[in-house]
Amino acid sequence: MFSAFFINRPKFALVISIVLTMAGMLSIAMLPVTEYPAISPPNIVVAGVYPGASAEVVEATVGTPIEDAVNGVEDMIYMSSKSANDGSYSLTVTFKVGADVDMALVRVQNRV
Structure with a gap:
């Protein structure tokens, strides 16, 4: 039943796929990355x-x-x-x- 909704509305399914992909790209770009972590030498x-x-x-x-x-x-x-x-x-x-x-x-x- 749930899949029938998207099968009958392929444009809606495409828009949702694009929105999810863009949200994923945006969230990956916003992830903090530490280039030089704070490690103290012995x-x-x-x-x-x-x-x-x-x-x-x-x-x-x-x-x-x-x-x-x-x-x-x-x-x-x-x-x-x-x-x-x-x-x-x-x-x-x-x-x-x-x-x-x-x-x-x-x-x-x-x-x-």
Whole structure:
């Protein structure tokens, strides 16, 4: 019975088909697409303390040797370090997205 309605009115069926096709095209065009999703790369932090030392001394005696040792670890993108006047030092090593964090941690530990 329902199909007989459209069989007897082919122009109406054609109009409905065109409207549905256009609505589908419009809705596909309006779908949000994220080209660069928010993915944070894995990080490993190496920390050290040299009590009573200034930031310059910490950088020279703690920071530089650690940075030289860690430099070149597989899948590393970049690293940044911070020395403070309270004798603390931290090195943040950033790896490629998708890198195995556990293996990266082992590689960094082996070099330090």
